[in-house]
Amino acid sequence: MTKYRVAIASTSEGVIYPGHFAHAMAFYVYDFDGDSGSFAFVEERGNPLGSVPDVDVEGGRGHVVEGVPLRGPDKYEWLRSNVLSDADVVIAADACQTSYMVFTGKGVRLIFTDAGIPVEDLVAYIEMKSKEFKEIIERYFEEEESS
DSSP: EEEEEEEEEEETSSSSSBBBBGOOEEEEEEEEETTTTTEEEEEEEEEEGGGSSSSSHHTOOEEETTEEEEHHHHHHHHHHHHHHHSSSEEESSSSHHHHHHHHHHHTTTEEETTTTOOOHHHHHHHHHHHHHHHHHHHHHHHHHHHH
């Protein structure tokens, strides 16, 4: 049985967040069963980084708020460890090179989609294309294992 934990970067209204996934207000978390092609909703997770300024863009250095690093690789390490520690796949509209490298370096597959799509519509579409989705994910993990 092949299962993957999928986190989808979202707004509080349940649509794909239009910016960098680290600043999404929430993550809709699902378990994807690769054998049946179905998604099972697990939970909606709030993202503490969703309500703070993006100091990567604003140029701050060494910013930490309540123990949360707000800049550079430490920020993405914190997000991975504290919010998305169980995610095998993150689906989002955008990411920076640093976040991409941190997450993929930890074996997480990032998949990009258009912003503004309702999460439930995206999940329904992926379920219709579940065979292709599973192949994309498995190909990625096979490449990781062979490197």
